[in-house]
Structures are given as C-alpha cells and as structure tokens.
Amino acid sequence: MSLELTFLGTGNAFAPTRYWSSFLVNDKYLFDAPPTLLPHLKKLGKDPGDIEVIFISHFHGDHFMGLPFLLLEYAELAPRTKDLTIIGPPGIAKRVESATNMAFANVFRKQSRGYDLTFVEVKDEKGGTAAGAEWVARKVPHVPDLESFGFRVKMDGKTLAYSGDSSLCDALVSLADGADVFVSECSCWNETCGPIHLTPNNILLLRTKISQHTKFILTHIGAGEAPPAIANTGILIADDLKTIVV
Numbered sequence: 348m349s350l351e352l353t354f355l356g357t358g359n360a361f362a363p364t365r366y367w368s369s370f371l372v373n374d375k376y377l378f379d380a381p382p383t384l385l386p387h388l389k390k391l392g393k394d395p396g397d398i399e400v401i402f403i404s405h406f407h408g409d410h411f412m413g414l415p416f417l418l419l420e421y422a423e424l425a426p427r428t429k430d431l432t433i434i435g436p437p438g439i440a441k442r443v444e445s446a447t448n449m450a451f452a453n454v455f456r457k458q459s460r461g462y463d464l465t466f467v468e469v470k471d472e473k474g475g476t477a478a479g480a481e482w483v484a485r486k487v488p489h490v491p492d493l494e495s496f497g498f499r500v501k502m503d504g505k506t507l508a509y510s511g512d513s514s515l516c517d518a519l520v521s522l523a524d525g526a527d528v529f530v531s532e533c534s535c536w537n538e539t540c541g542p543i544h545l546t547p548n549n550i551l552l553l554r555t556k557i558s559q560h561t562k563f564i565l566t567h568i569g570a571g572e573a574p575p576a577i578a579n580t581g582i583l584i585a586d587d588l589k590t591i592v593v
C-alpha cells in the first residue's frame with residue numbers, strides 16, 4: 348500500500364505565508380495538531396472522525412493547540428464513533444485536558460462519551476501499537492526545559508519517520524535510516540535561527556547519512572524561497588494543503 352501524506356500546513360511558528368505544520372497520513376494518522384487543523388481538514392473535505400491516532404511531538408502551541416478545537420468538534424458537531432489515541436510527551440493527558448478546559452468549558456468531559464479516548468506517554472526508544480500502526484519515539488534536542496520527540500511509524504506496509512522540532516542529532520539518523528519517507532522540519536531556511544532547529548545545511552548532512560531510498564520531505568519552514576542548497580537534490584518541499592504519495 349502507499350502512504351498519502353496530506354500537508355495541512357507547512358510553516359514554522361513565525362512563517363508569514365505558510366500555515367502551521369501538520370500532516371495526515373491515509374486520513375487516519377495525524378502528526379501534530381496546530382490551531383489551524385480543523386479548518387484545513389474541512390477545506391480539503393477530510394472527515395475529522397476518520398482520524399484514529401494523533402502523534403504530538405512536543406508542547407509548543409503550533410504543534411498541539413488545535414486539539415481543543417478538534418475535541419470541540421467531536422463533542423458538539425460531529426460525534427465520533429471510532430476510538431481515538433493521542434500519543435505524546437509525558438504529561439500529554441493533563442496538558443490536553445487543561446488546554447481544552449481553558450478554551451471550551453466542559454468539552455473535555457463531554458467528548459469522552461461515545462468513544463474511548465486513550466492517551467499514551469512516550470519515552471525515548473520506546474513504542475507501541477495503535478490502530479494498526481507500530482511506532483517508536485526518539486527524544487530529540489529542541490529547546491531547553493521542554494521534551495521533544497520524533498517518531499518512526501510503520502503503517503499500511505510502509506515506514507515513515509518524522510523529526511518533530513529538532514536540532515541536528517544522531518537520533519534523527521536512527522529514526523529515518525531505512526524508512527520509506529522522512530518528513531523533517533527545516534525551520535532555519537536562512538541558516539540563522541540558532542541551534543534549536545534544522546538548517547538546509549543540516550538537511551544536506553542528514554541526507555548523506557540516511558539510506559538513499561528514503562524520500563526526504565521538508566516542512567516547518569520559514570520565510571522565502573527554497574535555498575539554492577536544496578534545489579536539485581531530490582529533496583521535496585511540502586506545500587500547504589497539498590498531498591504527496593509515497
């Protein structure tokens with residue numbers, strides 16, 4: 348089977364023209380949940396009720412603050428029937444409950460009716476299975492005092508790796524090497540945003556360390572056109588509301 352990656356947004360937290368990053372795989376597996384999640388699902392005609400597993404890389408607002416809106420949708424407008432698993436950093440259940448309570452009183456309690464909502468806390472190099480996906484998490488270095496994770500997930504017969512937000516590290520190589528596709532952040536488009544994200548030069552170095560058959564797709568991008576270093580390398584750059592099939 349193939350993986351259909353639908354990019355709901357491809358920008359970093361500050362991107363002037365792109366929306367915040369998130370992507371959906373085969374309509375069933377969601378990677379990160381920015382505040383623009385729900386309108387973008389609807390714009391593309393995707394049924395939010397089809398999502399069965401949500402992977403949250405870390406607790407920056409552009410990666411998880413869409414969950415209160417999604418849970419509101421399930422509680423008020425489109426009651427879901429399939430169970431839902433949300434996989435994320437330690438504290439994921441409390442974090443989502445408090446964000447949802449802050450945004451929409453009573454929704455968190457209400458939405459647990461009618462389907463099972465399961466939270467799974469990740470640990471470095473540990474994994475599990477959810478709705479047919481076999482996953483493992485790796486801790487990646489992002490900002491101080493906040494745990495950030497990348498994922499490697501086998502689903503529908505293929506393997507996808509996702510960097511989350513990360514700076515350059517060996518964990519990214521072990522996540523991505525041998526995978527069919529590696530979706531990587533590349534927030535520092537112009538190489539100047541410091542050591543908490545990846546730069547185009549970091550990406551080129553990773554490209555040399557990861558098996559050649561692994562397709563690279565960049566997301567979580569800043570302002571401006573693709574840097575020349577990336578052009579003609581075969582590395583793909585995701586676009587908002589566009590799909591890439593692997």
Ligand SMILES: [Zn+2]
Pocket residue numbers: 359360407409410512567
């Ligand atoms: Zn981010």
Ligand SMILES: [Zn+2]
Pocket residue numbers: 405407489512
């Ligand atoms: Zn971040």
